[in-house]
Amino acid sequence: MEIPVIRDVLEESNALAKENRAAFDRHGVFVVNIMSSPGSGKTTLLQKTIPILKARGISCAVIEGDVSSTLDSERLAPLGIPVIQANTEPFGGDCHLGSHMVQAALKYLDLPSIEILFIENIGNLVCPAEFYLGENRKVMMLSLTEGEDKPTKYPLMFRECQVCLLSKMDLAPHLDINLDLLESNIQKVNSAMRILPISAKTGEGLMAWLDWLVNER
């Protein structure tokens, strides 16, 4: 027998993401899903961003995604904000955060007291782009050392995100990277993408990033 169906395979995952979003909206939480390759600077960005937001009276929290270890949440602990470590190892070692994992993490967060929730996804330029978690905005980070060709090689990530933070700008003088080519490659994949050059080390571009965050909220 043939059973014809037209069904989105990620239907269940998306339904959970919508539940997450409804909870965020109910409590006025603005949620940013930050994605990138491993080591491009997501945790460092949060270490620099959150103290400034705190100083402006904006309360933040982080869901910290990793396959294993609590190293990143330990780095964020001194910020004195709620940080929930979500490890995928008990869920089969997935290479991305799923909406079910975000939902599990929400049990440990007091949403009414949070204004901006950052979801630091697992370092991976492919898989996390596929899955909606219930976030308001998807932001990606690309460090200059990764090269100009990444938009062409990983188009889904560049299509899905609204902002690309070009990180480690302080390294530009030491690298052969062609920034014009990189920007043009990004625009070929996503002409609407906002490109924000940034260096967490020198502080370059941090204010533009913070302005974007505050305006979008």
Add this chain to the structure above:
Amino acid sequence: MHELYIAECIVKSVNSSLPRNVAPTLVTQVRVQVGQLDAVVPETLKFSFDAIKQSCGMPRAELLIKEIAVRCRCRDCAHEFGIDLPVFICPACNRGDVEVLQGRGITLTRIIADEPEGETHGNTSYS
């Protein structure tokens, strides 16, 4: 390697799409369409599905994957076009405000299963 997670999602979708009288063990074929933009490797998805199908109660199910090419529509001039490379620029007006019409998403399209026992001829055997 999100193919394993997607394979699990396919199994869940199949299970919840089966009529009540059709057990998962009767499923012989599962067809899905995968958009080329999804960065899913068909061989890896098939491998993942084969690795879990026994423990998920559908040991005879074969996964057939059809890749769907990316098609776009320009929001400026309404021109529709297909792309082979990830360059989302309208070939007619050279602008980049482009909507993806197809080639994104994973869809379960058909399940083939053996007839439940005793129902092939429309009656139930009590022997």
